[in-house]
Amino acid sequence: MTMSRKQREIAKRHTLFLEIARQIMHEEGFHLLSMEGIAEAAEYSKGTVYQHFTCKEEILVQLCNQDMGELLSLFQRAAEFDSNNRDRMIAVFYAHQLWSCIGDNRTDMLQHLSMHGVRDKVTESSLKQHDELETGLVGLVNSIVEQALEAGELKKQKHLLAPEIVFGIWSLSSGAQLLKASELPLNEFGIRDADMSSLRTMLLVLDGLDWQPLHSEAHLKKLLKQFRTQLFAEEVNQIGPDS
Amino acid sequence: MTMSRKQREIAKRHTLFLEIARQIMHEEGFHLLSMEGIAEAAEYSKGTVYQHFTCKEEILVQLCNQDMGELLSLFQRAAEFDSNNRDRMIAVFYAHQLWSCIGDNRTDMLQHLSMHGVRDKVTESSLKQHDELETGLVGLVNSIVEQALEAGELKKQKHLLAPEIVFGIWSLSSGAQLLKASELPLNEFGIRDADMSSLRTMLLVLDGLDWQPLHSEAHLKKLLKQFRTQLFAEEVNQIGPDS
DNA sequence: TCAAAAAATGACGTAACGTCAAAAAATACA
DNA sequence: TGTATTTTTTGACGTTACGTCATTTTTTGA
Numbered sequence: 001m002t003m004s005r006k007q008r009e010i011a012k013r014h015t016l017f018l019e020i021a022r023q024i025m026h027e028e029g030f031h032l033l034s035m036e037g038i039a040e041a042a043e044y045s046k047g048t049v050y051q052h053f054t055c056k057e058e059i060l061v062q063l064c065n066q067d068m069g070e071l072l073s074l075f076q077r078a079a080e081f082d083s084n085n086r087d088r089m090i091a092v093f094y095a096h097q098l099w100s101c102i103g104d105n106r107t108d109m110l111q112h113l114s115m116h117g118v119r120d121k122v123t124e125s126s127l128k129q130h131d132e133l134e135t136g137l138v139g140l141v142n143s144i145v146e147q148a149l150e151a152g153e154l155k156k157q158k159h160l161l162a163p164e165i166v167f168g169i170w171s172l173s174s175g176a177q178l179l180k181a182s183e184l185p186l187n188e189f190g191i192r193d194a195d196m197s198s199l200r201t202m203l204l205v206l207d208g209l210d211w212q213p214l215h216s217e218a219h220l221k222k223l224l225k226q227f228r229t230q231l232f233a234e235e236v237n238q239i240g241p242d243s
Numbered sequence: 244m245t246m247s248r249k250q251r252e253i254a255k256r257h258t259l260f261l262e263i264a265r266q267i268m269h270e271e272g273f274h275l276l277s278m279e280g281i282a283e284a285a286e287y288s289k290g291t292v293y294q295h296f297t298c299k300e301e302i303l304v305q306l307c308n309q310d311m312g313e314l315l316s317l318f319q320r321a322a323e324f325d326s327n328n329r330d331r332m333i334a335v336f337y338a339h340q341l342w343s344c345i346g347d348n349r350t351d352m353l354q355h356l357s358m359h360g361v362r363d364k365v366t367e368s369s370l371k372q373h374d375e376l377e378t379g380l381v382g383l384v385n386s387i388v389e390q391a392l393e394a395g396e397l398k399k400q401k402h403l404l405a406p407e408i409v410f411g412i413w414s415l416s417s418g419a420q421l422l423k424a425s426e427l428p429l430n431e432f433g434i435r436d437a438d439m440s441s442l443r444t445m446l447l448v449l450d451g452l453d454w455q456p457l458h459s460e461a462h463l464k465k466l467l468k469q470f471r472t473q474l475f476a477e478e479v480n481q482i483g484p485d486s
Numbered sequence: 487t488c489a490a491a492a493a494a495t496g497a498c499g500t501a502a503c504g505t506c507a508a509a510a511a512a513t514a515c516a
Numbered sequence: 517t518g519t520a521t522t523t524t525t526t527g528a529c530g531t532t533a534c535g536t537c538a539t540t541t542t543t544t545g546a
Contacts, residue, residue: 029360031360034502047525048526055503056502056503116348159443160440161434164434166432167437168415168440168443175415176414184377189381206451217401249492279532290495290537291493
């Protein structure tokens with residue numbers, strides 16, 4: 001379905017507002033984002049901004065949904081990685097880290113969104129979209145675990161269901177990103193590389209689960225190289241030679 | 244040093260305000276906490292509240308500091324648990340979960356505090372206290388890892404320093420609590436018991452590290468019972484027969 | 487008892503939210 | 517092209533909460 005000129009203009013402005021909001025949030029943080037600020041930066045009036053977004057929170061959720069869409073596509077690519085399920089799982093974990101490195105303050109934004117009182121203010125439809133994205137992400141990771149079970153790479157655990165394994169890894173990953181995004185002086189605590197530390201912790205979980213094939217340092221090295229130069233080459237280039 | 248009557252009165256009101264703030268935050272959330280609200284509930288005027296706290300955030304940080312002090316004392320008890328270092332580590336993890344179950348919305352509060360723009364508004368001294376508490380907590384966990392290394396229960400890891408091991412476990416624990424505190428329908432995802440899942444994931448990490456003595460289901464059962472009926476008996480009773 | 491010091495108050499200035507009647511622009515139609 | 521109608525944009529307005537500070541009230545102490 002094609003849009004009229006007017007509709008296209010509106011859509012364009014919608015995007016403009018979102019971009020400006022993202023910019024402001026990046027430079028000054030969510031707490032300094034104001035509707036008037038956006039309007040001013042875009043050279044429109046406040047009322048016009050309110051025609052696109054019912055409230056500040058609505059902008060936030062839409063930005064988050066954009067980012068989560070990106071995350072989902074990274075996850076999908078990871079899930080199709082041509083190897084065993086263990087490596088795919090590692091790819092997903094890596095993708096998550098990459099995702100937060102590429103975007104400016106994605107973790108921060110999500111954190112805001114999850115705060116008490118925010119969900120209530122947001123449009124039904126954005127919220128639904130958000131929940132679907134979330135379900136999509138979790139579902140994808142879950143299916144990797146299940147495929148590993150089917151393939152016999154992972155034995156059925158006596159005390160952890162597949163979704164519970166996902167929960168653990170998910171906790172680890174998001175927890176690590178949160179700590180990293182916080183203002184804690186991790187290096188002062190003796191942490192050299194937060195991402196590498198959490199990734200290695202995650203490998204320990206996989207080994208603890210006896211998820212085959214077990215860890216090998218050589219394989220990890222090769223795998224990371226593959227991620228950097230093939231699977232996520234483009235994304236890695238956006239940040240330069242690190243992680 | 245003893246206080247004058249006046250000083251005692253002021254201290255008492257200070258506590259009163261904090262308690263009221265905690266109450267409001269519990270019932271309505273941080274976003275609905277207002278200085279006027281506190282003043283009203285305490286039957287004082289706004290100005291008086293401002294004589295105790297420079298701003299809303301200052302109240303938040305002081306409440307967090309209270310709670311973190313409690314957490315630290317739980318951790319200390321865990322660190323003195325009469326067993327090996329692995330079990331002490333598990334006790335710490337358990338204590339963290341217990342702590343968030345006992346308090347009303349502790350995770351939420353900490354999350355707020357870590358948000359961008361909050362630290363800047365807070366008193367130097369409260370901030371310092373907060374950082375010291377944080378350092379104390381991390382340091383304590385770190386020292387358990389180091390004792391395990393010294394005792395030979397844990398071999399030196401080629402790729403993870405002690406603080407990095409702590410980082411992983413810390414990420415896992417705080418990530419899990421965050422997800423639990425969020426409005427995600429974990430049970431719909433198939434997660435039966437979030438705390439138990441993250442605890443078991445943490446055990447997998449320990450096993451992955453080859454931290455002796457390795458997991459045994461029987462031992463875990465015994466250990467949890469000890470936690471519930473001895474080490475943290477009092478705290479567990481505050482919530483009833485679960486976890 | 488009363489003057490000086492200390493503490494409590496709430497009116498005030500400011501900022502941001504979200505609304506809505508009026509103004510401006512776009513469109514339809516003669 | 518000119519006017520009527522619809523759509524869009526605008527910013528003034530009402531509201532809420534913050535944080536300040538001059539004024540009022542209470543306490544203290546001589």
